Amino acid sequence: MIHKYKNNGYNIVLDVCSGSVHVVDDCVYDLLDIAAELHEKFDRFSVMDLLGAVSLKCQTPEGSAKYSVYGTQEISEAAEEITQLIAEGMLFTPDTYEDSLVDYKKRQTVVKALCLHISHDCNLACKYCFAEEGEYHGRRELMTPEVGKKALDFLVANSGNRRNLEVDFFGGEPLMNWDTVVELVRYGRELEKTHDKNFRFTLTTNGTLLKEDMFDFINAEMDNVVLSIDGRKEINDLMRPHRGGQGSYDEIVPKYLKFAEARKKNERDSYYVRGTYTRNNLDFAEDVKHLADLGFDQISVEPVVASPEDDYALRDEDIPGLLEEYDKLAKLYLDYRKAGKPFNFFHFMIDLEGGPCVYKRLSGCGSGTEYLAVTPWGDLYPCHQFVGNEDFLLGNVYDGIRRNDIVDEFKCCNVYAKPECRDCFARFYCSGGCAANAYNFHGSITDVYELGCKLQRKRIECAIMIKAALADIEEGDMEK
Amino acid sequence: MKKHIKTLNTRDLKKSAVKGGCGECQTSCQSACKTSCTVGNQTCEKFK
Numbered sequence: 001m002i003h004k005y006k007n008n009g010y011n012i013v014l015d016v017c018s019g020s021v022h023v024v025d026d027c028v029y030d031l032l033d034i035a036a037e038l039h040e041k042f043d044r045f046s047v048m049d050l051l052g053a054v055s056l057k058c059q060t061p062e063g064s065a066k067y068s069v070y071g072t073q074e075i076s077e078a079a080e081e082i083t084q085l086i087a088e089g090m091l092f093t094p095d096t097y098e099d100s101l102v103d104y105k106k107r108q109t110v111v112k113a114l115c116l117h118i119s120h121d122c123n124l125a126c127k128y129c130f131a132e133e134g135e136y137h138g139r140r141e142l143m144t145p146e147v148g149k150k151a152l153d154f155l156v157a158n159s160g161n162r163r164n165l166e167v168d169f170f171g172g173e174p175l176m177n178w179d180t181v182v183e184l185v186r187y188g189r190e191l192e193k194t195h196d197k198n199f200r201f202t203l204t205t206n207g208t209l210l211k212e213d214m215f216d217f218i219n220a221e222m223d224n225v226v227l228s229i230d231g232r233k234e235i236n237d238l239m240r241p242h243r244g245g246q247g248s249y250d251e252i253v254p255k256y257l258k259f260a261e262a263r264k265k266n267e268r269d270s271y272y273v274r275g276t277y278t279r280n281n282l283d284f285a286e287d288v289k290h291l292a293d294l295g296f297d298q299i300s301v302e303p304v305v306a307s308p309e310d311d312y313a314l315r316d317e318d319i320p321g322l323l324e325e326y327d328k329l330a331k332l333y334l335d336y337r338k339a340g341k342p343f344n345f346f347h348f349m350i351d352l353e354g355g356p357c358v359y360k361r362l363s364g365c366g367s368g369t370e371y372l373a374v375t376p377w378g379d380l381y382p383c384h385q386f387v388g389n390e391d392f393l394l395g396n397v398y399d400g401i402r403r404n405d406i407v408d409e410f411k412c413c414n415v416y417a418k419p420e421c422r423d424c425f426a427r428f429y430c431s432g433g434c435a436a437n438a439y440n441f442h443g444s445i446t447d448v449y450e451l452g453c454k455l456q457r458k459r460i461e462c463a464i465m466i467k468a469a470l471a472d473i474e475e476g477d478m479e480k
Numbered sequence: 481m482k483k484h485i486k487t488l489n490t491r492d493l494k495k496s497a498v499k500g501g502c503g504e505c506q507t508s509c510q511s512a513c514k515t516s517c518t519v520g521n522q523t524c525e526k527f528k
Contacts, residue, residue, distance in 0.1 A: 017494075018490075019491060020490050021487070024485050085487075090487065093494065096494075113509075130515075162503060164525065166506065170514075200506075303515075346513065355491055355521075357497070357499075357524060358496050365517040428520065429518070429520030431519040433517050456518075460520065463520075
C-alpha cells in the first residue's frame with residue numbers, strides 16, 4: 001500500500017509498510033496511479049508492463065490529457081525508477097506483520113508506566129477538563145505518600161526486566177500536593193538503586209502554583225514537564241479560568257517563561273507548553289505562533305475531545321478549515337526555522353530514521369497493559385481517561401490487578417483489531433489511536449474516533465512534508 | 481541516484497520486525513498529549 005499526496009509544493013509518496021518516504025516529480029506521481037492499478041492485479045510487473053499500461057491509458061481521453069504532457073523518455077525513466085524501488089522493497093511493500101507477530105492475547109506484558117493522580121483537586125475550572133475540575137466524577141482527594149509509594153512498589157514489582165520506568169505526576173493539579181511529589185521522587189530514586197531501574201518522571205501542571213524555589217528540584221528530577229496554556233490571552237482565559245471566573249494567562253506566562261529559560265540550561269531540558277484548541281479558536285495556528293513569539297520553543301496545541309453537545313466541541317463541518325490550519329501551521333513552522341527562530345510542534349514531530357520498531361507501532365498505546373493510571377486512593381484504571389468509570393476498575397496498588405479480563409481486552413487492542421485501521425496509511429504512526437476516545441464515542445475500545453483520525457492523518461502528512469522541506473534546506477535549496 | 485525520485489532516510493520497518501520489540505521505549509501518552517495516541521514521533525530507545 002502506498003499513500004501519495006501533495007503538500008506545500010511537494011509530491012510525497014509514503015510506502016506504508018516499509019516506512020519509506022519518497023519525494024517525486026509530477027511524472028512519477030501520476031505514473032504511480034497506473035502502477036497501483038497494476039499492483040492490484042499482479043504480484044509483480046516489469047517496466048515494459050508499466051509502459052504498456054501507460055500506452056493503453058493514453059488511448060482514453062482522460063489518460064491522454066493526463067500523461068501526454070510528459071515526454072516518452074521522461075515516462076520511460078520514471079517507470080524504470082518506480083520498478084527499481086519496488087525491487088528494492090520500498091514501494092508497494094505488502095503488510096506481512098499481522099501473521100508474523102505474536103499472539104496478542106498470549107503475549108506477556110509488564111507494567112512500565114504509571115499516571116499518578118497525585119491530586120484529584122484543581123484550583124482552575126477549565127471548561128473542557130475531562131477530569132471534571134480534577135474530581136474525575138468522584139471526590140476531591142490528594143494522594144498520600146503511603147499510597148504513592150505503594151504505587152511505585154507495584155510498578156517495580158510488575159515491570160519484569162524493563163529498566164526504564166515512567167511516572168507522570170498528573171491531576172487535577174499536582175502542585176496542590178507538591179510535598180508528596182517530592183517524597184515520591186526521592187522514594188523512586190531509592191528504588192532505582194535496590195532494583196536496578198531508571199525512573200523517568202514527568203510533571204503536568206497548570207502553572208498557577210509554580211514557584212521559583214521548585215525549579216531546581218523539577219529540573220534535576222523531571223525528565224519532562226508539561227505546562228498547560230492554550231495560547232493567546234483571550235483564548236486561554238476563556239477556557240482556563242479560576243473557579244471564580246478570572247483568567248489564568250497573566251499569572252502563568254511570566255512563570256512559564258522563567259521556567260523555560262531555566263530548563264534550557266539544564267541537562268534534562270525537555271518541556272512543553274501544551275494547549276488545547278476548541279471551536280473557539282479554529283485558527284489555532286495563531287495560538288502556536290503566539291506561544292512561539294513569547295519565546296517558547298517546545299509547543300503542543302491539540303484538538304479538544306468533547307461531547308458533541310458541548311458548544312466548544314469540534315464538529316465535522318470544522319474539519320476542512322482545521323486541515324487548512326495545519327497546512328498554515330506547517331508553513332509557519334518552516335518559516336520560523338528558516339528565520340532562525342525554530343520551535344518544535346509536538347504533533348509535527350516524526351522520527352523517520354530512529355522511530356519505533358514495528359511491534360511498538362502495531363501494539364497500541366499500551367493503556368491497560370503497560371500503562372496504568374492510579375487514583376489518589378490507589379485504584380488502578382487502564383489510563384487517566386478511564387478513571388472514574390467503574391466498569392474499567394482493574395484493581396488497586398495493594399492487591400494488584402483483579403480484572404485480568406479487562407487487561408486481556410486491552411492486550412488485543414491493536415491496529416489489526418480495528419477494521420477502520422487496516423487500510424489507513426497512518427496506522428504505523430498513531431498505532432490505532434486512543435482507546436479512551438474510541439470508547440467514549442462508540443462504546444468500544446477497538447473502534448476509532450473519526451474526527452481525531454482525520455486530524456491525525458493531516459498532521460502526519462504535514463510532518464512528513466516538513467521532513468522533505470528540511471532535507472531541501474540542508475541541501476541548500478532555500479527557494480522552496 | 482535517481483533523477484525523478486528523492487528518497488528520504490527512513491528506518492526500514494521490515495528490518496525492525498526482526499530485531500525489535502525490546503519494550504524499553506516510552507509509553508505513548510507519557511509525553512505531552514494525553515488525549516491522542518502518537519507513536520511515530522517517538523525515538524527507539526536503541527537509537528537514543
